[in-house]
Structure formats: structure tokens, C-alpha cells
Amino acid sequence: VEFVPREDGLEYSIAKHGNDYYVLTNLDAVNFRLMRVSADKLGDKQQWQEVIPHKEDTRLEDIEIFEQHLVYKQRQRGQTQVFVRSLNTGDEQEISFRDKAYTLYFYGNKEADNPELRLYYTSMTTPGSHYDVDLNSLDKTLLKQEPVVGDFKPENYASERLFVTARDGAEVPVTLVYRKDKFKKDGTNPLYQYGYGSYGSTSEPSFSSNRLSLLDRGFVFAIAHIRGSQMLGRPWYEDGKKLTKKNTFNDFVDVTKALVEQGYGAKDKVFAMGGSAGGLLMGAVINQAPELYLGVAAHVPFVDVVTTMLDESIPLTTNEFDEWGNPKEKVYYDYMLSYSPYDQISAQDYPNLLVTTGLFDSQVQYFEPAKWVAKLRDYKTDDNLLLFKTEME
Structure with missing residues (x-):
């Protein structure tokens, strides 16, 4: 089933939360924005409600939806940033990392009731690392890090x-x-x-x-x-x-x-x-x-x-x-x-x-x-x- 009719140049990805769909899209937003629409109003883009607005200097790249939290990844002036937003209060926290430049992506987040976010992290000086991040405290638990042969420090x-x-x-x-x-x-x-x-x-x-x-x-x-x-x-x-x-x-x-x-x-x-x-x-x-x-x-x-x-x-x-x-x-x-x-x-x-x-x-x-x-x-x-x-x- 088509989510919305295809249009030349229109890009979007979706995530379901209850009776709502969250839509990461470039609709009137070259650097993408996040919209929300109820399941009974899918085809009408006029009914889409803005959750995260478009920004000229920031590209919205990815989202994960949990029962109580929205997690989103953006890139501002080339730097990756990850925010955790409470769906109950709207309060936001940023997950902090020590490196000045790094690569990060979400993976394996298949259960909406999971209290933790799974992510992969690496930088020019940090081997590939797998973390679970507590969605409330933002405490990080290192699960695994790519081993480096030799005396690497x-x-x-x-x-x-x-x-x-x-x-x-x-x-x-x-x-x-x-x-x-x-x-x-x-x-x-x-x-x-x-x-x-x-x-x-x-x-x-x-x-x-x-x-x-x-x-x-x-x-x-x-x-x-x-x-x-x-x-x-x-x-x-x-x-x-x-x-x-x-x-x-x-x-x-x-x-x-x-x-x-x-x-x-x-x-x-x-x-x-x-x-x-x-x-x-x-x-x-x-x-x-x-x-x-x-x-x-x-x-x-x-x-x-x-x-x-x-x-x-x-x-x-x-x-x-x-x-x-x-x-x-x-x-x-x-x-x-x-x-x-x-x-x-x-x-x-x-x-x-x-x-x-x-x-x-x-x-x-x-x-x-x-x-x-x-x-x-x-x-x-x-x-x-x-x-x-x-x-x-």
C-alpha cells in the first residue's frame, strides 16, 4: 500500500507510534524536517503536522521512535548531534561525546518499549564502538569495541x-x-x-x-x-x-x-x-x-x-x-x-x-x-x- 502518491523529488521515511506516523521528509524542506500524521489522514499532506522544523544550516538525518521518547540525529555545520525528546513533556537532552568530529548511527532499535537506544560510534581516534544509551539518564554502556592489534593507545x-x-x-x-x-x-x-x-x-x-x-x-x-x-x-x-x-x-x-x-x-x-x-x-x-x-x-x-x-x-x-x-x-x-x-x-x-x-x-x-x-x-x-x-x- 502506498503511503502517499509518488512525486518527483519527494523523499520520506516513516516510523509508526500508536495511531500516528512520524514522517522524515524533504517536503518543502531541502534539509528535511519531521512531520506527524494520524493513520486516517495519510494521503492528505495538508494534514501533516510539523514536529521538528526545517533549518537552513542543519540537515535532519535520522529518527528512532520509542514509547516515551523521540530520538533524532542531525548534522549542524558538519557535526553530528543526537537529541532525546520526551514525548510526554517535550523536554530535550543532547547525548554528548568527547571527540570534536565523529561518526554515529542508530541500529537494532526494534522494540518500542526498550528503555535504551542502541548506537554505533567511531572517530578518527576511537575504534568502532557499540553503545546502549539510557533514554532517561543518557548514561552510556559500552558493549563492544573493535580490537586493534598492537600497542594502540x-x-x-x-x-x-x-x-x-x-x-x-x-x-x-x-x-x-x-x-x-x-x-x-x-x-x-x-x-x-x-x-x-x-x-x-x-x-x-x-x-x-x-x-x-x-x-x-x-x-x-x-x-x-x-x-x-x-x-x-x-x-x-x-x-x-x-x-x-x-x-x-x-x-x-x-x-x-x-x-x-x-x-x-x-x-x-x-x-x-x-x-x-x-x-x-x-x-x-x-x-x-x-x-x-x-x-x-x-x-x-x-x-x-x-x-x-x-x-x-x-x-x-x-x-x-x-x-x-x-x-x-x-x-x-x-x-x-x-x-x-x-x-x-x-x-x-x-x-x-x-x-x-x-x-x-x-x-x-x-x-x-x-x-x-x-x-x-x-x-x-x-x-x-x-x-x-x-x-x-
């Missing part, structure tokens, strides 16, 4: 959240992590910067045991939460797609420049990495500002944008028009061509490059990075490494 590491002003004035969030006794804010540490910035996918600040090897050798690791993600809400995504896609690339470059200027990284020891649409990011960045990077890794990179988006025999292509535009329309063709990494290769020095692909990758065909690598080898004017690895299995 979280107090040896520090994480920061800062904002970088991009060339057009936008403030770009950046999450950093480093080992305290290896870090000096004097521009001597090597810097490893990651980014994605497409499809509204947000690169969350989370723990990685693999990353510890870099941090223990003095690297500063940075996630650039560039436009095309939803770190600052749905408008942050809309400002990094189709005819605003170049904001994604400009943000990444501007973050690199700022981190070096502020002493977080050595100007001659900067590395960058991205995969798939993040590989497109890498390709665009090294065309625009190759001098900023000592080495770049582009994994299964989507780099031949115009050719691929013109080929409607590829299963994903037509569905992707909402992200990149349809190059059969001249305005999109011209714009794609102006940033497509393959088409914008020029005779200049490029960083050391590692490019990987898979012979049977269904999303980025192997011949895209292959022809990109071939053209780079033909055009580049440096003697830096250009390594190309194809997974044949």
Missing part, C-alpha cells in the same frame, strides 16, 4: 575539525588526525589528503587501523569534506554537481593550499588519494594544480567523462545524468569537456602517480584509466613515476 593521537575558506568564499570542513608526539605545526610533516565529493556521499570521520602506520611515521591525515558531499546538508551536494561540479575540485585544491599555509603539511611532501568518482577528482586536481602534490593515487578512476556519458549502452549512464548532466545537451557537453581529466591533459609536469583498475569492474570500465594513463605518458614532461596496475581476477 588512543591518547597518543589527536583529531581536529577546521574550516578552510575556498576561493569563492565557501567554508569547507576538514577533519585531521595525527600522532601527537610526531606532529609539529611548522610545515615539516608529510600530509596525506583524501576526498570524494560526488553523489551526496559524505566521507565520515571514522577510525582505521590501517591508517595508524602512516600516523606513526609522522603523517598528518586529512579528509576534505568538499562540495558534492552532504557534510553541510543537501545544498552542499547541489553546489557540487552538474554545472557546479568544478567546486568539488577547487575545494580540494584550496584545502591543500590552506593546510600547507597553516603548517599542517610540508609543501614538498603532500600526497592525495581518491577512488572512482574520487579518481575523477584526482584527475581534475592534477590537471589544475600538479605542483602541489608529490604523489597521487587514483583508484578505478572515472576519467573519460564525456565519452562514457555519451555511451548509453553502459548500464549506469542514463541514471547518472542527474549527477553529471546529459552531454547530448550542449551546455553539459561543454562543461564536462572543460574538466574531464582525459580531455584536459596538457604538456606539463605531473606528480608521481599510482593508477589502479580492474579488468572486470562493472562501474568504471578498465579502458578508461588505461587510455588516461597512455595519454599522460605521452604528454607529461617530467620523469616522475607513473604506475598502472590492473587487477586481472
